[in-house]
Amino acid sequence: MTITTAIANIQSKLGALGVKVAPSTVPEAANVFPFGVSYLSTGHLDLESAGWGRNFHTIFSEIHVSRNLLGPAINTAMSYIEPFFLSLIADPTLGSTVSNLVDVRYKFGRLEWGGVETIGVRFEIDVKIMQAVP
Numbered sequence: 001m002t003i004t005t006a007i008a009n010i011q012s013k014l015g016a017l018g019v020k021v022a023p024s025t026v027p028e029a030a031n032v033f034p035f036g037v038s039y040l041s042t043g044h045l046d047l048e049s050a051g052w053g054r055n056f057h058t059i060f061s062e063i064h065v066s067r068n069l070l071g072p073a074i075n076t077a078m079s080y081i082e083p084f085f086l087s088l089i090a091d092p093t094l095g096s097t098v099s100n101l102v103d104v105r106y107k108f109g110r111l112e113w114g115g116v117e118t119i120g121v122r123f124e125i126d127v128k129i130m131q132a133v134p
Contacts, residue, residue, distance in 0.1 A: 003057050006097040010038045010061050013087045017080055029114035033066035055129040064111055064118040073119040102126040
């Protein structure tokens with residue numbers, strides 16, 4: 001279980017939703033819309049006992065939509081929220097890449113990527129990974 005494989009799993013979920021681009025690495029610029037990107041935000045470690053710990057991570061997962069026509073852009077971006085939640089509910093271990101999902105929140109509205117203003121959704125996905133010292 002690693003946070004890198006968890007992020008790759010989330011990217012595959014975004015791709016399955018019909019997001020046109022959900023690259024395996026974070027892109028430098030926004031060129032094709034809608035696109036999805038996921039990356040590590042914050043985390044902390046709780047030590048359980050000698051050799052055991054619980055890693056908690058927050059992953060940001062964003063869906064960006066071009067805001068050329070604001071009304072349709074808002075509708076398009078909003079249409080991804082529920083299907084993305086359902087894909088997480090169906091796979092709470094993200095393909096066995098984490099111990100479990102802890103919490104998922106979202107913010108809807110103005111986003112920016114590579115200097116380009118977009119409309120979209122930022123999901124904040126809290127995950128737990130139980131880990132033993134090898």
